[in-house]
Amino acid sequence: MTALHPSRSITVAIEGNIGSGKTTFLDHFSKTKGIEVIQEPVDMWRNVRGHNTLALMYSDPKRWSFAFQSYVQLTMLDIHTRKQKSLIRMMERSIYSAKYCFVENMHESGNMTDAEYVVLTEWFDWILANQKVQIDLIVYLKTSPEVCHQRIKQRCREEEKAIPLDYLQALHSAHEDWLTHKKFPTPAPVLVLNGDHNLSDMYSVFEKNRHKILLGQNL
Numbered sequence: 001m002t003a004l005h006p007s008r009s010i011t012v013a014i015e016g017n018i019g020s021g022k023t024t025f026l027d028h029f030s031k032t033k034g035i036e037v038i039q040e041p042v043d044m045w046r047n048v049r050g051h052n053t054l055a056l057m058y059s060d061p062k063r064w065s066f067a068f069q070s071y072v073q074l075t076m077l078d079i080h081t082r083k084q085k086s087l088i089r090m091m092e093r094s095i096y097s098a099k100y101c102f103v104e105n106m107h108e109s110g111n112m113t114d115a116e117y118v119v120l121t122e123w124f125d126w127i128l129a130n131q132k133v134q135i136d137l138i139v140y141l142k143t144s145p146e147v148c149h150q151r152i153k154q155r156c157r158e159e160e161k162a163i164p165l166d167y168l169q170a171l172h173s174a175h176e177d178w179l180t181h182k183k184f185p186t187p188a189p190v191l192v193l194n195g196d197h198n199l200s201d202m203y204s205v206f207e208k209n210r211h212k213i214l215l216g217q218n219l
């Protein structure tokens with residue numbers, strides 16, 4: 001199946017909660033010619049010159065959220081500024097969800113001090129003012145926290161095995177605040193897909209929306 005060709009190179013960001021179905025989405029579209037898929041650099045977060053900052057953050061969020069999100073912001077900037085290999089780039093999350101969902105949530109939940117929050121915000125504001133961070137479409141996989149929680153337990157990623165439902169509910173609210181209620185700017189149109197379906201129904205949701213996704217428009 002070839003990709004519909006947009007008139008210029010486009011970047012699609014897949015956003016959603018932990019366990020919302022982003023990897024399934026990316027795996028599905030990675031089979032299409034002309035699409036460059038970039039997954040979240042989780043392995044970089046797990047090994048920063050020998051330090052597993054992801055595990056540190058989950059083990060002691062008050063102590064490590066700032067350091068972890070600071071590195072996440074750098075790795076996402078690195079991805080945004082890489083030369084695009086294909087007409088269509090699909091990336092898992094973005095520097096925007098890093099700030100508007102995860103950093104916001106960590107600050108609101110008291111795992112990040114005001115001083116840490118403003119330092120990350122200064123970096124974020126400077127990046128947006130001085131770097132080219134292009135996104136043409138946000139695909140928001142809107143999945144209920146309960147469904148996410150079940151999927152996380154089934155896939156059992158080591159660092160995530162103790163994630164409580166209320167953390168997923170807080171992250172769901174953070175995504176809703178940003179992408180539905182527009183509490184923060186959205187850098188591109190938002191295409192909302194219901195992520196609660198079972199796997200085979202998800203494929204038909206993806207195919208039903210293929211043309212919108214590959215043209216980078218929420219027609």
Ligand SMILES: Cc1cc2cn([C@H]3C[C@H](O)[C@@H](CO)O3)c(=O)nc2[nH]1
Nearest residue numbers: 018040042072093094097098102160
């Ligand atoms: C942009 C961004 C992605 C991201 C992921 N995570 C966590 C959630 C998952 O457990 C794991 C992989 O997505 O990393 C985070 O805490 N902060 C993040 N910020």
